[in-house]
Amino acid sequence: MQGRSPQLSMELNRLLLITSFLLHVEEGHASPTRLVCDNRLIQKYIGEAKDMEKRAGQCQELRTLSCPMVLPVVGVNLQQWKSKSNETKRREILCDLMLLVRAAAGAQGQVTQECVARQLSQLYQHANSFLLLLQTFSWEAGPWEPGCSPHSTEQTHVTAIFLTYRQLVQGKLRFFFHNLAKDLCKQG
Template sequence: MALNRLLLFIAFLLHIRWSRTNPIRLICDRRLIQKYVAEATDMEEQARQCEELPLLPEPVQLPLVGFALRDWMRMTNQAKGQEVLHALGKVVDGAAVAREVVRQGCAVGPLQQLYERASSFLLQLRNFRAQEESSSQQLDGAPQVALERNPRRIFQTYSQLVRGKLRFLFQDLWRDSCAGEAPGAT
């Protein structure tokens, strides 16, 4: 697991260097989240078209990413961020396991892309939260998870997370941090 974390950190550094994005740009440029929603949908579609995806030998924990908008709006941005970070962590862990199992075929590329994108989001949001908040609070209750052996569910979970909670979190953070001064704010 330590090797996975080291590789995750290296991938993040390379991503930051190549893309020259920073956490504020990730939040403040509203065009980026639309790009990431489209990417997530494309990855999910690519995985859906792969016929030879084997089941994972052991189930992975995936977050339940559905939510009630009314409950979501009552939460603080810190609680929302913590929930999204936890969900992204579970997706990254699940993608890492799936990459070890699926080493050939049409899903190798999308799995790598999923792992890299989810890892990048995870690290950038952690960095953003570190800049915005000096204290780290834990979630009141453990977020719900489901055990899953089908790699396609990892793609579906990530896509739902990006289209739902992550997009809404970005909107809330944008409103609090960037309104009126961000590129793509219109």
């Protein structure tokens, strides 16, 4: 594995995520079985989110963005979260991911430092992968409509993008997968 470029490693990780997900989709139900049932995968993505946040924070000259980025408010009230249907949770997470992907892309256009740009690129790829994967399955009939209005906030600090992504993966995504696992991962 030595000598592999960081860009190649990111692309291979992304390909692994998509392949893993697609190989474990149950025919007819389109459920992300392995991603949901193998808790090590979500823990891996949480670890990667923490690493990206840490590496971005270590970059020299972290400046504020000249144009604020709109970020989702990803805090979770567990009582309210538990009362929502899986489809409602999925749609909420999709809205959050769309805002994060847009924010990462917008911030990339504003930063000049390679260190920060590299971390933003990785975050963009990871968030976009989750976005694409969650769009592939649904419990309700009918197409998914991207018109959503999640709670959001404007931020000018690049680090807020990484913090929001980590909180989303650690919170809503992890809870969502844990909830799905109760039904999908019953071992007979």
